[in-house]
Every structure is written in C-alpha cells, then in structure tokens.
Amino acid sequence: MILVASYNMRKAIGTDRRRRPERTIEVLNELGADVIALQEADRRFGARASALPLHMIEEHSDYKPVPFDARSGSLGWHGNAILVKKGIELVDRELIHLPSLEPRGAVLADLRIDDTLLRVVGMHLDLSGLWRRRQAHAILAHLHARDGDPPTVLMGDLNEWSARGGCLRDFAHHCRFADCGRSFHARRPIARLDRIMVTPGLEIMASGSHESATARRASDHLPIWAQLRRE
Numbered sequence: 001m002i003l004v005a006s007y008n009m010r011k012a013i014g015t016d017r018r019r020r021p022e023r024t025i026e027v028l029n030e031l032g033a034d035v036i037a038l039q040e041a042d043r044r045f046g047a048r049a050s051a052l053p054l055h056m057i058e059e060h061s062d063y064k065p066v067p068f069d070a071r072s073g074s075l076g077w078h079g080n081a082i083l084v085k086k087g088i089e090l091v092d093r094e095l096i097h098l099p100s101l102e103p104r105g106a107v108l109a110d111l112r113i114d115d116t117l118l119r120v121v122g123m124h125l126d127l128s129g130l131w132r133r134r135q136a137h138a139i140l141a142h143l144h145a146r147d148g149d150p151p152t153v154l155m156g157d158l159n160e161w162s163a164r165g166g167c168l169r170d171f172a173h174h175c176r177f178a179d180c181g182r183s184f185h186a187r188r189p190i191a192r193l194d195r196i197m198v199t200p201g202l203e204i205m206a207s208g209s210h211e212s213a214t215a216r217r218a219s220d221h222l223p224i225w226a227q228l229r230r231e
Helices: 021-031 054-060 129-145 167-172 213-218
Strands: 002-008 035-039 063-065 081-085 089-097 105-113 116-124 152-157 194-198 202-209 224-230
Touching: 002 021, 002 116, 002 152, 002 194, 021 054, 021 213, 035 105, 035 116, 035 152, 054 063, 081 105, 081 116, 089 129, 105 129, 116 129, 129 167, 152 224, 167 194, 194 202, 194 224
Parallel strands: 002 035, 116 152
Antiparallel strands: 002 224, 035 081, 063 081, 089 105, 105 116, 152 194, 202 224
16 A cells, blocks of 8 residues: 655645744654655745755654755755655656746656555646646646656646536546545635546545644645555
8 A cells, every 4th residue: 555645735834824844744744644745845935945944854754855956955846845755765756847827847756665666746736727727738748758657646736626627627537536525725624626646557545635633723725645556
C-alpha cells in the first residue's frame, strides 16, 4: 500500500491569520503519508522563501523535500512542492511549465517506493476556468510525451468549483478520481477544490479529507489523502 496526500498549506498561515509553520508540520506528521504534494509552500513576495523552514522539516518530521532547485531558499516551484518519507528513493524530478496569466507551474517526481515505481505530479491550477483547462491539457500532454509510463498520481488544488465540468472533464478522460470529499473551507468545508487522481495501474483502496482540530486551524484548506495499491 502507498499513502499519498495533498495539502494547500496557505504559506503556513492559519484560519487565525497567524503564520505558524510548526502547526503545519504537525498536520504533515498527522497525515503520515509516504508522499505529500504541497501547494502555497513558498511565500508569495520577495525572495519567495519556503514557508516551512527546511531545518524544521528535517528536525521535526520524517520527510524530505524533493529538490527542484528552482529558486534559492524556496521549497518548490511557484509554491508547488513534494515531500517524501526519508527512506523513499528519488529516481527523477522535473518542473512543468504551464500556460498562465500569472505565474503557475507543476512539479513531477519519479519515486521508488519498495518495489513500485510511482510518478507523482503536484499542481495548483488557475482561478480562471479557461486557463485551468489549458493547464490541464499541458500537464496531460507533458505526461504523454515523457519517457516511460509508470503508474501516476496527480494531486493538488485544482480551483475547480464545478462537480464534473471544466478541467475535471479533461482529467477524467485519462484518470480516475479518489473520493476525498470536501476540503474547503477548512472551518466548514463546502467545496472539493483539492483532488487526487490516478492513472491505470493504481487502485484506490480508501480516501478522504483529514479533519483534525489542528488541520482545521492550520490552513483554509483541509489536506486530502488516498491509499493506493498497484493493480
């Protein structure tokens, strides 16, 4: 079994409007996933430094960030990052450039977890429905063109309010969706903005949103998770 999760951590700013990275670390440890895709992992302005100090990840969790080396001091790429358990082997990683009006991107990592090669894509799509669909097509085209075809999990904040339309329809031609439930707003979830999707080769055994007391305070999004098995 492989446990994956996705979390829009809102730059470690909670629903109380306080930036408390130690609270975000607590949520990550509660999840205990093998792989976590993060959104809004870096500060928005200035040097865009990681909202989670790297020494805190190292000292207070069992995770290590996939090194994308996009910007000194940042955890990821346009706020997208991937954390993996320290014993997991990183085989390859890549930045995915997305069409956008404002800076957007996605990140990809090929991981070996026990005897399974897993491809992971983390994303945070646009507020505009037109640009979300263009970005979904760009991600799918990138995966189609990339060498190899390992089982793939795609995770992130899709910013899609519709139940089945928009970019969800585009992804659904190639992926199955985990039923993770509502994740936004964390205090009173009404929308399924955060999604986990898998390609053929992966079976979804269980899924949901993580609704601990800390998670309800640490961000305006709840983390979502899925337990996967190789078919």
